[in-house]
Amino acid sequence: EAQVTQNPRYLITVTGKKLTVTCSQNMNHEYMSWYRQDPGLGLRQIYYSMNVEVTDKGDVPEGYKVSRKEKRNFPLILESPSPNQTSLYFCASRGLAVTGELFFGEGSRLTVL
């Protein structure tokens, strides 16, 4: 089954404790991206990757890092999480050679105390 898998789905952590949210897709998609969803602010793009070793900033990249060492994986790294990074995070992927439909993961709800 074609899918985008995020882990963990739920996480409570404390300020400053480094964490990684993993994202993996099984569709051989070149493009992957991360979004955060906040009440009143909607969904905003954090980072994206057009292919392996190619990443770039979205609209709200501050406080986040990403890497794309393999085509299927695109982890989101919070080096020193702060309470304002409490949010619902989504990963998505799409193939560049097809229609461009984005497939989303189920989301990761992160709380930073």
Add this chain to the structure above:
Amino acid sequence: KQEVTQIPAALSVPEGENLVLNCSFTDSAIYNLQWFRQDPGKGLTSLLLIQSSQREQTSGRLNASLDKSSGRSTLYIAASQPGDSATYLCAVMNNAGNMLTFGGGTRLMVKP
């Protein structure tokens, strides 16, 4: 910078009604426009995708149109059902195919 607006923000209708959700965007240089459904606390389910060269797409009771020159898209839902209750989001992909901008969503409630 692309801005996407959805009107109305919330909508409550009785079961069986046909309804229209609106989405407008400021930059017409787009790659595609996609409509999503989101249930509370859940992920996004893709409903329809319209390429920039297309005018409309249909899937079952859903029909989405795109008028790129005026920066507008509509999602038409025929014969609404309580199971259609959810938040509907439109999202515009830029011409380069790398940046996605979402509207704020329309929260739909269909009453039995």
